[in-house]
Amino acid sequence: NKNGYDYEKCKETADWLLAQTTLRPLVAVVCGSGLGGLGDSLKDAVAFNYQDIPNFPQSTVHGHAGRLVFGKLKGRPCVCMQGRFHLYEGYPIQKITAPMRIFKLLGVKTVILTNAAGGLNEKYKVGDVMIIKDHINMPGFAGCNPLMGPNDERFGTRFPCMSDAYDRELRQLARHVGDELGFGDFMHEGVYCVLGGPSFETIAECRMLRRLGADAVGMSTVHEAIVARHCGLRVFALSLITNQAVMDYDSEEKANHQEVLQTGKVRSEQLASLVSTMVMSMKHDSGDMLDGMCGQ
Numbered sequence: 001n002k003n004g005y006d007y008e009k010c011k012e013t014a015d016w017l018l019a020q021t022t023l024r025p026l027v028a029v030v031c032g033s034g035l036g037g038l039g040d041s042l043k044d045a046v047a048f049n050y051q052d053i054p055n056f057p058q059s060t061v062h063g064h065a066g067r068l069v070f071g072k073l074k075g076r077p078c079v080c081m082q083g084r085f086h087l088y089e090g091y092p093i094q095k096i097t098a099p100m101r102i103f104k105l106l107g108v109k110t111v112i113l114t115n116a117a118g119g120l121n122e123k124y125k126v127g128d129v130m131i132i133k134d135h136i137n138m139p140g141f142a143g144c145n146p147l148m149g150p151n152d153e154r155f156g157t158r159f160p161c162m163s164d165a166y167d168r169e170l171r172q173l174a175r176h177v178g179d180e181l182g183f184g185d186f187m188h189e190g191v192y193c194v195l196g197g198p199s200f201e202t203i204a205e206c207r208m209l210r211r212l213g214a215d216a217v218g219m220s221t222v223h224e225a226i227v228a229r230h231c232g233l234r235v236f237a238l239s240l241i242t243n244q245a246v247m248d249y250d251s252e253e254k255a256n257h258q259e260v261l262q263t264g265k266v267r268s269e270q271l272a273s274l275v276s277t278m279v280m281s282m283k284h285d286s287g288d289m290l291d292g293m294c295g296q
């Protein structure tokens with residue numbers, strides 16, 4: 001692989017991590033902008049700064065701490081990325097997504113991807129949570145897909161299916177857990193569209209994306225979901241709607257990263273409850289979950 005994130009390199013990182021901790025997580029969580037608090041709820045935590053992990057990229061964005069945390073969520077071993085990588089940071093797309101392959105080699109079965117996103121659906125409000133049911137991969141339309149380049153069959157097939165990218169059972173579990181936790185009024189299910197960033201969208205772009213069927217727009221998650229599915233990981237993803245996309249030329253609203261981080265703080269505890277309750281309710285040994293749903 002021309003970007004150097006081949007099987008051996010991912011294995012070297014995974015083996016290094018496995019030698020540092022006895023925890024064997026089945027679930028990995030990726031924290032979106034301002035959502036790093038999810039990682040702070042891990043018990044008996046052992047944390048590694050990204051700069052200390054062999055071959056790991058570095059976080060450069062405010063609101064992405066740059067720590068990999070191993071610990072337990074409601075008694076279940078998990079690993080959590082406090083800080084993810086984005087295309088606009090200048091990394092090759094294979095590097096952004098290498099952690100998914102490292103997770104696979106650690107023995108992880110399910111990844112939970114979270115992000116901050118702009119709401120395009122007129123029904124969505126700031127602070128709402130959107131379970132991702134599908135995506136639109138805009139950079140992919142332009143030939144920027146993390147699976148470009150030689151395919152290593154040890155990870156997965158050349159042409160992976162994406163119509164089932166966001167696991168139906170996990171979405172059902174999230175709706176169930178969300179209802180039990182009282183998220184009813186602010187939880188949706190919708191389509192996430194990824195752009196390259198870092199500039200926020202213009203009004204014309206937001207209008208176009210809405211017409212194309214997107215409910216929320218962001219700069220991450222999709223690349224990770226593609227690589228995770230390619231190597232057989234189960235994917236659940238959610239967006240926190242941190243701002244409303246500006247659709248109107250009379251609007252005085254301006255998208256900004258401060259608002260994104262601020263909204264993250266407001267929902268931080270509730271999102272941590274949603275994720276930890278989901279993790280508690282997942283069953284992995286038979287490859288299936290939805291066993292002993294929320295609160296049982």
Ligand SMILES: O=P(O)(O)O[C@@H]1C[C@H](O)[C@@H](CO)O1
Nearest residue numbers: 032033115116219220257260
């Ligand atoms: O990592 P995520 O997708 O949560 O980060 C979003 C997209 C940009 O990195 C940033 C914009 O505020 O937040």
